[in-house]
Amino acid sequence: MAAPGNNSNGFARDLAERLVLGGVGALALTTDRVDALVDSLVARGGMERDDARSLVDDLTGRWRAEAKRISRASSTLQGLLRELGLVTKADVEELELRIAQLEHRLRLVEGAKPSGA
Secondary structure, three states: OHHHHHHHHHHHHHHHHHHHHHHHHHHOOOHHHHHHHHHHHHHHHOOOHHHHHHHHHHHHHHHHHHHHHHHHHHHHHHHHHHHOOOOOHHHHHHHHHHHHHHHHHHHHHHHHOOOOO
16 A cells, blocks of 8 residues: 555656656856847747747746646645654665665674674
């Protein structure tokens, strides 16, 4: 029963990460890049510059809105998983790291004991 939840959680997380990265990419577009993209659309598609600029502005606005929406949904999903008492992959990875650190410290302490004791 845990496996399907983990798979769907992984899928949702992967989808959210891709959409957020797409949004970040859209946010990272500088004015110069937007102008270059508009020029490219005008040259390739025979669009008017104003129409191409409007299209690019509309798409970047949608990407930004989608990135915000996905970010909120991801937070909501994380909260729901915690309420249900389910652990996330990140939780497991954090615990694995803590265990590895404790094992390392234990080996250091055991190695520091005098051999006669």
